[in-house]
Amino acid sequence: xxxxxxxxxxxxxLLDARRFDDWLALFADDGHYWVPLLGAAQADPFSHNxxxxxxxxxxxxxxxxxxxxxxxxxxxxxHSQHVLQPSRIEEEGTDDVRLRTPxxxxxxxxxxxxxxSGTARHHLIRTPTxxxxxxxxxxxxxxxxxxxxxxxxI
Amino acid sequence: MTxxxxxxxxxxxxxxxxxxxxxxxxxxxxxxxxxxxxxxRTWVFLGHASQVPAAxxxxxxxxxxxxxxxxxxxxxxxxxxxxRCAHKGTQLxxxxxxxxxxxxxxxYHAWTYKLDGAPLGLPLKNGYEGTQLKACESGxxxxxxxxxxVYRDFVFVRLSDxxxxxxxxxxxxxxxxxxxxxxxPEGRLTVGGGVLRNIVHCNWKMYLxxxxxxxxxxxxxxxxxxxxxxxxxxxxxTDPKPMAMEQILPFGSGYEFFDQMGGRVxxxxxxxxxxxxxxxxxxxxxxxxxxxxxxxHGVARAADILQRSPxxxxxxxxxSVKGSPQAIRVIRPLAADCTLIEAWSFRAAGAPALxxxxxxxxxxxxxxxxxxxxxxxxxxxxxxxxxxxxxGNEWISLHRNHDPAETQxxxxxxxxxxxxxxxxxxxxxxxxxxxxxxx
Numbered sequence: 001x002x003x004x005x006x007x008x009x010x011x012x013x014l015l016d017a018r019r020f021d022d023w024l025a026l027f028a029d030d031g032h033y034w035v036p037l038l039g040a041a042q043a044d045p046f047s048h049n050x051x052x053x054x055x056x057x058x059x060x061x062x063x064x065x066x067x068x069x070x071x072x073x074x075x076x077x078x079h080s081q082h083v084l085q086p087s088r089i090e091e092e093g094t095d096d097v098r099l100r101t102p103x104x105x106x107x108x109x110x111x112x113x114x115x116x117s118g119t120a121r122h123h124l125i126r127t128p129t130x131x132x133x134x135x136x137x138x139x140x141x142x143x144x145x146x147x148x149x150x151x152x153x154i
Numbered sequence: 155m156t157x158x159x160x161x162x163x164x165x166x167x168x169x170x171x172x173x174x175x176x177x178x179x180x181x182x183x184x185x186x187x188x189x190x191x192x193x194x195r196t197w198v199f200l201g202h203a204s205q206v207p208a209a210x211x212x213x214x215x216x217x218x219x220x221x222x223x224x225x226x227x228x229x230x231x232x233x234x235x236x237x238r239c240a241h242k243g244t245q246l247x248x249x250x251x252x253x254x255x256x257x258x259x260x261x262y263h264a265w266t267y268k269l270d271g272a273p274l275g276l277p278l279k280n281g282y283e284g285t286q287l288k289a290c291e292s293g294x295x296x297x298x299x300x301x302x303x304v305y306r307d308f309v310f311v312r313l314s315d316x317x318x319x320x321x322x323x324x325x326x327x328x329x330x331x332x333x334x335x336x337x338x339p340e341g342r343l344t345v346g347g348g349v350l351r352n353i354v355h356c357n358w359k360m361y362l363x364x365x366x367x368x369x370x371x372x373x374x375x376x377x378x379x380x381x382x383x384x385x386x387x388x389x390x391x392t393d394p395k396p397m398a399m400e401q402i403l404p405f406g407s408g409y410e411f412f413d414q415m416g417g418r419v420x421x422x423x424x425x426x427x428x429x430x431x432x433x434x435x436x437x438x439x440x441x442x443x444x445x446x447x448x449x450x451h452g453v454a455r456a457a458d459i460l461q462r463s464p465x466x467x468x469x470x471x472x473x474s475v476k477g478s479p480q481a482i483r484v485i486r487p488l489a490a491d492c493t494l495i496e497a498w499s500f501r502a503a504g505a506p507a508l509x510x511x512x513x514x515x516x517x518x519x520x521x522x523x524x525x526x527x528x529x530x531x532x533x534x535x536x537x538x539x540x541x542x543x544x545x546g547n548e549w550i551s552l553h554r555n556h557d558p559a560e561t562q563x564x565x566x567x568x569x570x571x572x573x574x575x576x577x578x579x580x581x582x583x584x585x586x587x588x589x590x591x592x593x
Binding site for chain 2: 035037038046047048049050051052053057058060061062064065068070071072073144145146147148149150151
C-alpha cells in the first residue's frame with residue numbers, strides 16, 4: 001500500500017468493519033484525531049474548542065470502552081459507513097504527505113441514522129512498515145450546530 | 155388537549171412529596187404551559203455580556219419559544235428586545251451573532267430602528283399621514299424586554315411583567331456565579347472557545363435532575379471509567395496526570411465519595427452539589443496563579459475562593475455552573491421530548507491559560523456530542539423518555555433520604571446522595587406551574 005490514497009480508503013474501511021484496534025494501530029505515537037468546532041475555518045486546537053482533539057491515550061480509551069459490555073449506549077451497537085470521494089494529495093514531502101478527502105459519513109444505531117458531511121485531512125508520515133497517521137483532521141460542515149451523539153469515528 | 159391548563163389542582167397532584175408523575179416528562183401540554191408559567195416568569199440565562207463587547211454587537215437567542223436579540227448600546231448598556239420587526243414580524247437579524255452598525259434595518263421593507271429599538275425611519279412616510287400607525291404598537295419600535303439583569307456579566311431575562319425580583323429569585327445561589335468570577339484575579343470572565351451543542355431526545359427536567367444525580371456515575375459511566383483506570387494502571391497516585399486523566403478518573407469515585415461531598419438546596423429549585431468537595435477538587439495546584447489571587451483578594455479570601463469547587467450549582471431552571479473548571483451548561487428546552495444542551499467555556503482575566511484549557515478540555519471530554527462520558531448519559535435519558543411510556547407504574551421515585559421535615563426550611567444542607575436536590579427542583583416546578591394555587 002505505497003499509494004497514500006489507498007491508505008485513506010483502507011483506514012475508513014477498518015472503521016466501517018469495526019476493527020478499532022487495527023485502526024488505532026495506524027496512528028503514530030504522537031498522532032492525533034481532531035474534529036474542530038469551527039470546521040475548516042479553525043486555525044488550531046488550542047485557541048478554540050473542538051468536538052474532539054484526542055491523542056493515542058484518549059483514542060485507546062474510546063476503543064477499550066467500546067469492548068466493555070457495559071458501554072450502555074452500544075446496545076444496540078452503532079455501525080458506520082464512510083462514503084469517500086477520491087483523495088487528493090495536497091502536499092508531498094520526502095517522508096510525509098498531506099491529503100484531503102471529502103466524505104459523507106453515516107452512523108446507524110437501532111432505528112436512528114445520522115448523516116454528516118465534511119472533508120477529512122490526513123497528515124501521514126512514512127515509516128519502515130508503511131504510512132502512519134500523524135493527524136487526522138475532520139472538518140465537518142456543521143460542527144458548531146446542535147448535534148446528536150456521534151459514537152464512532154468519523 | 156387541555157387537561158391541565160385550567161386545572162392547577164391536577165398539575166399540583168403530579169408532584170408528590172417523594173415522587174413525580176411521568177406526565178412531567180411526556181406531556182406536550184405541560185411543556186407549553188412550562189414555557190408560559192416557568193420559563194417566561196422566572197429569570198432565565200440568555201448570554202454573557204462579553205459576547206457583545208462593542209456598540210451594535212448582537213446575539214440572537216430563543217427563550218420560552220420567543221426569538222430575542224441581545225444588543226450592546228452606544229452607552230455600554232446591554233439591552234434585550236424581541237427579534238421581530240414592528241411592521242410585519244420579520245426577524246431583524248437571522249445570524250447567531252454579529253454587528254448591526256448604528257441601527258437595525260429590516261431586510262423586508264427597510265424599516266429602521268435605533269439600537270435601543272426606538273423607531274428611526276421607514277419608506278413612503280407620506281403614506282402613513284393621517285393613519286393610526288404611531289398610536290399603535292407597530293409605530294412604537296421594537297418591543298423591549300423590560301426585565302433584564304446583568305449580574306457580573308451574566309445576562310438573565312424575565313419575559314413576564316409579573317414574577318419575583320432577580321435577587322429574591324436566586325438568593326444565595328448567586329454565590330456560585332460569584333465564585334467563578336472571583337477566580338479571575340481581575341474579577342472578569344470572557345466567553346471563549348465556542349459553544350458545544352448537543353441535541354438530546356429527552357425532557358429537559360430529566361437532564362437537569364441528573365446534574366444533581368450522584369449515584370449514577372458508578373453504573374452509568376462504568377465503561378468509560380474502567381477504560382481510563384486500566385490505561386492509567388501502574389502509575390503511582392502522585393504521578394502527574396495528563397489533563398484528560400485528571401478530569402476523567404474521578405468519575406470512578408465510589409458512593410461514599412459522592413455522599414460525603416454534600417449538597418445544599420435553596421428556595422426556587424436552586425442547589426449546590428459538592429459543598430464539601432467534588433470531582434474537581436484535586437486538579438493540580440498552580441502556585442503563580444495562587445499568588446496572583448492572593449495579591450488580588452488577600453490570602454484568606456483567595457484560599458476561600460479556591461477551596462470551593464462544587465460539582466454543579468444549578469440556577470433553576472436554565473443554568474448549571476462549574477466554578478472550576480470554568481464551564482457552564484445551559485439547558486434550552488425545545489419540546490417535551492427534545493432538549494438542547496450547550497457547554498460554554500470561560501477565560502478568567504489575569505489567570506493562566508491553563509485554566510481556560512481545563513474548561514475547554516472538560517467540556518470536550520464530558521459535554522461534547524462525541525464524549526464517551528455523555529454517550530451513556532444521553533442513551534439512558536433517551537431510554538427513560540421511551541421507558542416512561544410503559545403501562546403500569548406511572549411514577550418516578552425520588553424517595554432517597556426523604557424526610558417530611560425537609561420542606562420546613564428554604565435552605566437545607568444535606569448528604570450528597572440525598573434526592574432532596576431533585577425533589578427541590580420539582581417543588582419549585584409545581585409552585586411555578588400552579589400560580590392560581592400559590593396566590
